[in-house]
Amino acid sequence: MLVKASGASGRRSTLIALASTLVFAVAVVLIVSNSAGWPEVKRAFFNGEVFRESLGVIPEAFLLNVRIFLIAEALILVVALFIAILRSLPGPVFFPLRALAVAYADVFRAVPTILVIYLLGFGMPALEISGIPREPLFWGVVALVLVYSAYVSEVYRAGIESVHPSQEAAARSLGLSRGQALRFVILPQAIRRVVPPLLNDFIGLQKDTALVALLGPVEAFRQSQIEVASNFNFTPYIVTALLFVLLTIPLTRLTDWLVIRDRRRQLALGGAR
Amino acid sequence: MSDGQALLIEGLRKSFDGLEVLKGIDLSVGEHEVVCLIGASGSGKSTLLRCVNLLEPVDSGRIVVEGDEITAPGVDVNRIRRRIGIVFQAYNLFPHMSVLKNITLAPMKALGTSRGEAEADALALLGRFGLADKRDEYPDRLSGGQQQRVAILRALAMRPQILLLDEVTSALDPELVAEVLAVIRELADGGMTMVIATHEMSFARDIADRVCFLDAGVILEQGAPDEMFTAPREERTRQFLQRIIAAGRL
DSSP states (O other), X not given: OOSOOOHHHHHHHHHHHHHHHHHHHHHHHHHHHTSTTHXXXXXXXXXXXXXXXXXXXXXXXXHHHHHXXXXXXXXXXXXXXXXXXXXXXXXXXXXXXXXXXXXXXXXXXXXXXXXXXXXXXXXXXXXXXTTSOOOHHHHHHHHHHHHHHHHHHHHHHHHHHHSOHHHHHHHHHTTOOHHHIIIIIIHHHHHHHHHHHHHHHHHHHXXXXXXXXXXXXXXXXXXXXXXXXXXXXXXXXXXXXXXXXXXHHHHHHHHHHHHHHHHHHHHHTTTOO | OOOSEEEEEEEEEEEETTEEEEEEEEEEXXXXXXXXXXXXXXXXXXXXXXXXXXXXXXXXXXXXXXTEETTSTTOOHHXXXXXXXEEOTTOOOOTTSOHHHXXXXXXXXXXXXXXXXXXXXXXXXXXXXXXXXGTTOOGGGSOHHHHHHHHHHHHHTTOOSEEEEESTTTTSOHHHHHHHHHHHXXXXXXXXXXXXXXXXXXXXXXXXXXXXXXXXXXXXXXXXXXXXXXXXXSHHHHHHHHHHHHTTOO
């Protein structure tokens, strides 16, 4: 996918790609391993013993990241769609709802995620309202849902607006209500088109599950901090980073593949509707 | 020819951003009558049809369908639209649905017809117009002519009292026009009330009970096709038809 190979010229370009990658990798290794601080960095970040020890503890904590991610993702898909639909309501009657949706998207895209997590995670339990959950984990998830729904609602909105108005006209002309036109005609087309950017936002979300650690829950990042402190060695951070890479790569590859498939399909149709 | 009145339009006016496109249209269409609207691009044919379906809100004037005034305040536009089918120049099929789903969606969702009944109806229509083998295809797999025929069937599935056709062959390659016109002809033979905006003059001459010439937002002249095409009274109509003849389209 990264290197397209077909026929003799394809093999040639594959060889060139391999050779240049090899040269580049060797150069990087040489520069890094000959640097003055490398022995020290190697000891602090790439300690085999600490690595093995961390592998026994951090993956378990990482399951919490996966859980946060899965729950938040499901909620975001629903909340963001709701916001996007609010924003697409027509007519002056719905102005307050539209304004509210716009304000929501503006505010939660503007405020740094880390601040939203702090404000909700420490602020909401402090209110001591009965019936409101006090677990930091709960508020961490809520914060992620609020922030990412703001982004994802914009993705949905772009999709809704990309469906040609003639589609709604056709649906309405058959006697479908606006809601039915949205549900059966516009949204199915809109969502199909925005799957790649949607997945892209979720890749960001996977990483940001680590921010919930700021409120106290012991997820992978928090666990690695604990390991670092007890070993006086940074290798656990490397382990955590690798776990995030392992989780994210399938999603990034899937996104790339979907984008390429869509482009092929459009070319196959000759760019027609 | 016509026993009752299917559609009555009185003093219909419509502007877009200060530009008046329809400047007082009066038109009456009898039941089972086929009326063709001819006229240059921009003369208001499409806007007129879109107003009858209430896809465009009218500025002033009255539209009465089978005795019910649909321009009255507070009418349920969704109910009105179920009685008036419209087919567009660009087909506007739903690309994410199979042919069968395209046709059954509105009967099921807007009329509450059961899936079994809606599909039986749709298959009967597809069979009648030679498209039975396309039931599971998606629109992008069909030719333009097939897509437009499916679009007509989609409108018919709602059993409309009036069918509006807006330049339905204008986007088609020439060799695909005939198959679409054949469908319209069969509908006319079956007694469907139709208002057809078209550039196909020989077709209009052949199928229409009455031809209306639209010019600058008014119906300048109307009459039986033979007299309209051979002995138009208005100078503007003559000029328009001469241009059509010069272009080899009549």
